[in-house]
Amino acid sequence: MGSISQINFQPFTNVTRSKYVFEEIKNAIFAGKLSPGTSLKELKLxxxxxVSQSIIREAIFMLEQVGLAAKIPHKGTSVTKLSDKEIKERIEIRTCLEKIACHKAIKNMNNEDFEHANKLVKDISKAQIKNLYYEASIADLNFHRYLWKKAENEILYKTLDQIATPLFSLVSVKRSINSQNLEEVMYSHEEYIKALKAGKEKRIDEIIYTHLTLSYKLAGIELD
Amino acid sequence: MGSISQINFQPFTNVTRSKYVFEEIKNAIFAGKLSPGTSLKELKLxxxxxVSQSIIREAIFMLEQVGLAAKIPHKGTSVTKLSDKEIKERIEIRTCLEKIACHKAIKNMNNEDFEHANKLVKDISKAQIKNLYYEASIADLNFHRYLWKKAENEILYKTLDQIATPLFSLVSVKRSINSQNLEEVMYSHEEYIKALKAGKEKRIDEIIYTHLTLSYKLAGIELD
DNA sequence: ATATTATATATTATCGATAATATAAAACAA
DNA sequence: TTGTTTTATATTATCGATAATATATAATAT
Structure with missing residues (x-):
C-alpha cells in the first residue's frame, strides 16, 4: 500500500489541470491509496x-496549502504524516474556530438551511451504515464545511478548511485500517444539529468539544 | 504609485529563486510600492x-497563501485589496487566535525570553520615533511573530501569519499615506508585555483586544 | 448609430528540455 | 575495516517556447 503505481486516476474534466490533479491526489490520500509518508515524485506523477512537471508542482503547492503534503526544498514532497503533537495542535485550534463558526452560522441559518444540514447528516449516515470509510469522511467534511460556510466569514472558512482537512483524511484512513464499525458515531451529528437549532452558545461549545473529542478517539487518536 | 516599473528590487541571494521573489514582492507591498489592486503580470515581473515565468508563478502562489495577492484563473493576479468586511473578519479571527497564542506563550517564556520580547518592542519604538512606517510595521510584525512562535504550536503560528500578514501590510501603507504620527501608538506594546508578564489570562485578553482595536483605528480602519 | 461578429493582442496555462542539487554507489587510501 | 573522495543516478529547480484563453479592437450588418 502507498505505492502510486497501482492507482487509477480519473480522466481529466476540470477547469485547470493543476486543480484537477490536486483533487485526484487529495482523493487518493483520503481513500488511503496514498498513505502518509509516501513520497510524491514530480516526474513520476x-x-x-x-501532464507536465509544472502541473504537478502546482498541485503539490495546493496540497501543501491544505496540509496534505509536506515539501522540503531540493529534497522532495511526501504525503503528510502528522505527529501526535501536530494532531493535537490542529484539533485544539479547530475546536476553537469551529465554535466561533457555529455561533455565527446559526445567526445566518433559516429553516431551509437547517433542512439542508439535516440532509448532509443523512448522507453521512448512509455511508456509515454501509461502512464506507472514504465516503463517510467526505460526507462528514461536507457537513462541517456547510456550517463553516454559513458563518459567512471567508477567512474563517478558509482557515478551518486548511486546519481540518488533514484531520478528516487521517480519520478516514485510520478507521478503514482498524475496520472500525462506523455506526457507533452516528448519533453524534444529530446531537450537533439539535444544539445548533436550540441556539445556546454554551451548549454548542460543549457539543463541539464532545463531538470532536469523540470522533478523534474513535479514530484511535489519544488526547491527553 | 503602484506601478511595478519604478521599483528597484534587490539582487538575488536566496535559497530558492521563487522564495526570493516572493520576499521582494512582499516587501514592496509593505512599503507601499505596490498598492492594493495593482495587477501582477507574470511575464512583466x-x-x-x-527569471522565468515559472518562478513568478510560484512566488504568486506564496503571496496568495499569505493573503497578499488574489488570483483569478485565466485572468490574472493582483495585490490584495481587502474590503472593510474582510478586514473585520481577519481582525476578529486574529484577535481570537492571538489570545490563545499568548496564553500558551507565557507558559513557555522565561526571563530571557521576556528580555528578547522587550528588545523587539524597542525596535518598534526606534522606527516609530523616526516615523519610519515600513520599518515600524515590520518590527511590529516581528514582535507579534515572536509571541506566536513562543506558543510552540506550529499550525497556530502558520495560521496567525496567514491571517495577520495582510493586516500589517495594510496598516503600514495606510499610516504612510496619512502621514500619521507613529509616536501615538508607542505605549501600546509596553502595556502588552506588562500584561503578559503578569500572566492573568483575563487581563491579557483585554489588552489584546484593546491593542488590536487601537492600532487598527489609528490606521484609519473603522470597526463596527 | 447600435449590435453582432470577426480579428488582433495581451496574458495566463502548459509543455518539454536543461541546469542545479542531493543521494547512492563505487573507487581508493589509511 | 573504516573513512574519504569520486563518480553515477535520481530528483527537483529553472528555463524558454508554444497553446489556450480572455480582452480589446476593427469590421460588418441591421
Whole structure:
C-alpha cells in the first residue's frame, strides 16, 4: 500500500489541470491509496497523469496549502504524516474556530438551511451504515464545511478548511485500517444539529468539544 | 504609485529563486510600492527579476497563501485589496487566535525570553520615533511573530501569519499615506508585555483586544 | 448609430528540455 | 575495516517556447 503505481486516476474534466490533479491526489490520500509518508515524485506523477512537471508542482503547492503534503526544498514532497503533537495542535485550534463558526452560522441559518444540514447528516449516515470509510469522511467534511460556510466569514472558512482537512483524511484512513464499525458515531451529528437549532452558545461549545473529542478517539487518536 | 516599473528590487541571494521573489514582492507591498489592486503580470515581473515565468508563478502562489495577492484563473493576479468586511473578519479571527497564542506563550517564556520580547518592542519604538512606517510595521510584525512562535504550536503560528500578514501590510501603507504620527501608538506594546508578564489570562485578553482595536483605528480602519 | 461578429493582442496555462542539487554507489587510501 | 573522495543516478529547480484563453479592437450588418 502507498505505492502510486497501482492507482487509477480519473480522466481529466476540470477547469485547470493543476486543480484537477490536486483533487485526484487529495482523493487518493483520503481513500488511503496514498498513505502518509509516501513520497510524491514530480516526474513520476507527471507521467501518470500525462501532464507536465509544472502541473504537478502546482498541485503539490495546493496540497501543501491544505496540509496534505509536506515539501522540503531540493529534497522532495511526501504525503503528510502528522505527529501526535501536530494532531493535537490542529484539533485544539479547530475546536476553537469551529465554535466561533457555529455561533455565527446559526445567526445566518433559516429553516431551509437547517433542512439542508439535516440532509448532509443523512448522507453521512448512509455511508456509515454501509461502512464506507472514504465516503463517510467526505460526507462528514461536507457537513462541517456547510456550517463553516454559513458563518459567512471567508477567512474563517478558509482557515478551518486548511486546519481540518488533514484531520478528516487521517480519520478516514485510520478507521478503514482498524475496520472500525462506523455506526457507533452516528448519533453524534444529530446531537450537533439539535444544539445548533436550540441556539445556546454554551451548549454548542460543549457539543463541539464532545463531538470532536469523540470522533478523534474513535479514530484511535489519544488526547491527553 | 503602484506601478511595478519604478521599483528597484534587490539582487538575488536566496535559497530558492521563487522564495526570493516572493520576499521582494512582499516587501514592496509593505512599503507601499505596490498598492492594493495593482495587477501582477507574470511575464512583466519575470523580465524585471530576470527569471522565468515559472518562478513568478510560484512566488504568486506564496503571496496568495499569505493573503497578499488574489488570483483569478485565466485572468490574472493582483495585490490584495481587502474590503472593510474582510478586514473585520481577519481582525476578529486574529484577535481570537492571538489570545490563545499568548496564553500558551507565557507558559513557555522565561526571563530571557521576556528580555528578547522587550528588545523587539524597542525596535518598534526606534522606527516609530523616526516615523519610519515600513520599518515600524515590520518590527511590529516581528514582535507579534515572536509571541506566536513562543506558543510552540506550529499550525497556530502558520495560521496567525496567514491571517495577520495582510493586516500589517495594510496598516503600514495606510499610516504612510496619512502621514500619521507613529509616536501615538508607542505605549501600546509596553502595556502588552506588562500584561503578559503578569500572566492573568483575563487581563491579557483585554489588552489584546484593546491593542488590536487601537492600532487598527489609528490606521484609519473603522470597526463596527 | 447600435449590435453582432470577426480579428488582433495581451496574458495566463502548459509543455518539454536543461541546469542545479542531493543521494547512492563505487573507487581508493589509511 | 573504516573513512574519504569520486563518480553515477535520481530528483527537483529553472528555463524558454508554444497553446489556450480572455480582452480589446476593427469590421460588418441591421
Amino acid at each position: 507527471a507521467k501518470q497523469f500525462d | 519575470a523580465k524585471q527579476f530576470d
